[in-house]
Amino acid sequence: MTGALAIDVRALSKSFGDKQVVRxxxxxxxxxxxxxxVGPNGSGKTTTMRMLxxxxxxxxxxxxxxxxxxxxxARVIKRRTGYMTQKFSLYEDLTIAENLEFTxxxxxxxDRRKRVDExxxxxxxxxxxxxxxxxxxxxxxxxLALAAATLHEPDLLLLDEPTAGVDPKARREFWDEIHxxxxxxxxxxxxxxxxxxxxxxxxxxxxxxxxxxARGTTSELIDQSRLVTFRAEGATEEGMSADHLSxxxxxxxxxxxxxxxxxxxxxxxxxRAALEAAIAPYRRPGLTWTEAxxxxxxxxxxxxNKAEDNFA
Amino acid sequence: MNGPSLSGQRILAVLIKEFIQLxxxxxxxxxxxxxxxxxxxxFGYAINNxxxxxxxxxxxxxxxxxxxxxxxxxxxTDYFRFVAEARSPAELDAAIEEGRAQFAITIPQDFGRRxxxxxxxxxxxxxxxxxxxxxxxxxxxxxxxxxxxxxxxLTGPLAGKAGSAPFEVVVHRRYNPENITAYNIVPGLLGIVxxxxxxxxxxxxxxxxxxxxxxxxxxxxxxxxxxxxxxKLAPYVVIGLIQTAIILILARLLFxxxxxxxxxxxxxxxxxxIVGSLSLGFLFSTVAKSQLQAMQMSVFYLLPSLLLxxxxxxxxxxxxxxxxxxxxxxxxxxLRIVRGSLLKGVGIEHAWVSLVALxxxxxxxxxxxxxxxxxxxx
Ligand SMILES: Nc1ncnc2c1ncn2[C@@H]1O[C@H](COP(=O)(O)OP(=O)(O)OP(=O)(O)O)[C@@H](O)[C@H]1O
Ligand SMILES: [Mg+2]
Numbered sequence: 001m002t003g004a005l006a007i008d009v010r011a012l013s014k015s016f017g018d019k020q021v022v023r024x025x026x027x028x029x030x031x032x033x034x035x036x037x038v039g040p041n042g043s044g045k046t047t048t049m050r051m052l053x054x055x056x057x058x059x060x061x062x063x064x065x066x067x068x069x070x071x072x073x074a075r076v077i078k079r080r081t082g083y084m085t086q087k088f089s090l091y092e093d094l095t096i097a098e099n100l101e102f103t104x105x106x107x108x109x110x111d112r113r114k115r116v117d118e119x120x121x122x123x124x125x126x127x128x129x130x131x132x133x134x135x136x137x138x139x140x141x142x143x144l145a146l147a148a149a150t151l152h153e154p155d156l157l158l159l160d161e162p163t164a165g166v167d168p169k170a171r172r173e174f175w176d177e178i179h180x181x182x183x184x185x186x187x188x189x190x191x192x193x194x195x196x197x198x199x200x201x202x203x204x205x206x207x208x209x210x211x212x213x214a215r216g217t218t219s220e221l222i223d224q225s226r227l228v229t230f231r232a233e234g235a236t237e238e239g240m241s242a243d244h245l246s247x248x249x250x251x252x253x254x255x256x257x258x259x260x261x262x263x264x265x266x267x268x269x270x271x272r273a274a275l276e277a278a279i280a281p282y283r284r285p286g287l288t289w290t291e292a293x294x295x296x297x298x299x300x301x302x303x304x305n306k307a308e309d310n311f312a
Numbered sequence: 313m314n315g316p317s318l319s320g321q322r323i324l325a326v327l328i329k330e331f332i333q334l335x336x337x338x339x340x341x342x343x344x345x346x347x348x349x350x351x352x353x354x355f356g357y358a359i360n361n362x363x364x365x366x367x368x369x370x371x372x373x374x375x376x377x378x379x380x381x382x383x384x385x386x387x388x389t390d391y392f393r394f395v396a397e398a399r400s401p402a403e404l405d406a407a408i409e410e411g412r413a414q415f416a417i418t419i420p421q422d423f424g425r426r427x428x429x430x431x432x433x434x435x436x437x438x439x440x441x442x443x444x445x446x447x448x449x450x451x452x453x454x455x456x457x458x459x460x461x462x463x464x465x466l467t468g469p470l471a472g473k474a475g476s477a478p479f480e481v482v483v484h485r486r487y488n489p490e491n492i493t494a495y496n497i498v499p500g501l502l503g504i505v506x507x508x509x510x511x512x513x514x515x516x517x518x519x520x521x522x523x524x525x526x527x528x529x530x531x532x533x534x535x536x537x538x539x540x541x542x543x544k545l546a547p548y549v550v551i552g553l554i555q556t557a558i559i560l561i562l563a564r565l566l567f568x569x570x571x572x573x574x575x576x577x578x579x580x581x582x583x584x585x586i587v588g589s590l591s592l593g594f595l596f597s598t599v600a601k602s603q604l605q606a607m608q609m610s611v612f613y614l615l616p617s618l619l620l621x622x623x624x625x626x627x628x629x630x631x632x633x634x635x636x637x638x639x640x641x642x643x644x645x646x647l648r649i650v651r652g653s654l655l656k657g658v659g660i661e662h663a664w665v666s667l668v669a670l671x672x673x674x675x676x677x678x679x680x681x682x683x684x685x686x687x688x689x690x
Contacts, residue, residue, distance in 0.1 A: 053532055055689050079534045089529040093336050094329065105325030106533045148529075
């Protein structure tokens with residue numbers, strides 16, 4: 001199925017009042033893959049996802065979701081899509097089992113009992129099935145929400161910041177689950193602010209100010225960015241470690257960003273010559289400079305700066 | 313585009329969910345039990361009032377100058393407004409039964425002759441006393457009538473007859489002969505308690521989901537608007553019926569309110585009114601931006617229901633404009649049905665106007681609610 005598009009929507013736009021939140025956005029998501037949806041706060045990720053699953057009416061935009069006209073057949077798309085909201089939106093006053101039973105009924109599932117029991121078993125919540133969902137900790141709530149969103153075995157899964165505030169181990173398990181689902185043929189679109197999560201995605205779409213800024217695999221994004229990064233380690237003879245130079249360096253022409261990583265320093269820019277000129281004075285004894293491959297975080301910050309320059 | 317098709321299973325999903333949430337909410341129990349009992353005790357002892365211009369129907373079988381003078385005198389008390397002249401006792405009865413007239417006045421055939429002969433002439437007044445505060449003033453005014461009504465007719469040779477009262481007034485209270493206010497208030501309370509609790513509860517139905525954020529999940533499922541509405545309202549229909557039972561049982565036990573009959577009209581009226589009130593609350597919740605706003609809308613609806621429906625003040629005692637507004641309030645019609653059936657045993661054949669009004673109420677409110685319900689978050 002690789003190559004087929006589960007989501008192929010073009011020129012999507014949405015305004016709230018006179019504020020345009022999504023502008024002329026093209027979204028393509030390949031079937032059976034995990035696509036990361038990244039962008040700064042307020043860039044329109046949630047709004048876009050809501051439009052894709054029929055929760056918001058787009059002002060503009062045409063295209064297909066799961067091969068169906070996403071504007072006209074929202075009703076059918078809803079049935080085949082699982083949507084996990086950014087804010088926990090299951091019923092806190094219902095128990096864990098009751099929430100899953102509600103979902104099973106609403107989707108008209110025939111073997112309801114069995115499916116709910118299986119889901120609880122898989123979650124490891126069988127013994128807590130009669131606790132109110134509101135009493136769960138943040139991480140458990142997210143796992144329950146994922147179980148509810150996938151209970152009806154959708155073809156498309158939209159996850160809006162599913163791991164915000166979840167500890168690393170639970171996050172790892174969450175992502176293992178997402179990849180297991182994708183391996184089973186499910187298409188996943190997941191928004192996140194975590195770099196490590198973005199890197200776990202097959203594809204990434206980066207948006208800012210409601211516009212698509214870049215898309216591709218992690219290494220494609222890094223290549224596309226034409227970003228050059230140098231890494232400094234060690235300390236100057238005066239005893240100043242490399243990371244302390246970040247403020248000073250970031251003001252130099254040609255340096256787009258200078259960010260400390262522990263006691264090391266990453267300095268990046270798109271103009272190699274200007275960047276080398278900027279760091280030349282700092283090639284001092286004690287400091288070792290090496291060219292490094294930009295990280296995906298460098299690329300995102302670069303994209304964010306670029307968007308600010310162009311649209312803010 | 314696939315048309316919406318209702319699914320029993322999805323309705324059941326919403327219904328079960330709503331029912332569980334309801335049973336977990338303490339406020340529910342307060343509403344079901346607390347409000348009816350509290351209100352019943354509070355209003356069981358009522359306000360007095362003295363309305364004028366009450367509709368009266370006349371059967372003048374005498375048609376003498378004396379009978380005409382008596383009618384003029386009745387008219388002069390300002391308590392009566394003659395709406396019709398009956399041609400038979402049956403017509404008179406029907407007017408009272410259907411509530412078109414509060415008083416039925418009969419002047420017997422031999423009234424004039426008996427006055428002249430000084431032979432205990434009688435004026436019969438039948439009062440619909442199911443609303444005792446309404447008839448009290450009128451009945452008191454009528455007591456002074458015999459001494460004055462015929463002063464100008466009994467002159468010359470008849471002057472001697474004018475001294476002592478030349479006739480007597482026989483007042484016959486129907487439906488509530490002992491003139492007990494609670495008889496009127498308590499059935500009325502049923503309408504007030506039901507509107508108060510049911511409208512408010514469903515006014516929160518969608519606003520609560522929206523404020524808690526659960527609306528986003530709900531809307532992302534395939535559930536249809538009408539399924540949400542039916543599923544959400546159904547558990548409250550049961551609550552409405554429980555409240556009705558509580559009030560009627562207490563009305564019987566504490567206040568001895570008579571249950572004359574008219575069960576068919578009563579049942580139909582109660583069900584229509586419960587469904588209508590719930591739908592109205594649901595309509596509010598589709599319009600309101602927050603739970604607070606939903607509550608305010610409910611209160612806004614409740615005030616005229618309390619004041620202009622004939623619950624607080626006798627309907628006939630209100631000025632014309634207030635009566636016109638009152639006619640448009642569902643509680644008004646519900647009160648007529650409940651009082652009619654409990655106190656008078658009125659059947660569907662007489663209560664149909666109010667039943668039709670309530671049916672209309674349900675239809676209009678449901679249609680509006682469905683047209684207001686949004687399946688998106690915009
Ligand atoms: N219903 C609404 N009415 C008005 N403005 C809205 C509405 N929903 C979102 N917005 C605005 O649209 C913009 C984009 O919001 P959106 O939630 O899509 O961003 P996001 O990318 O999901 O952000 P975050 O990463 O913080 O979740 C924001 O400025 C937000 O304030
Ligand atoms: Mg968001």
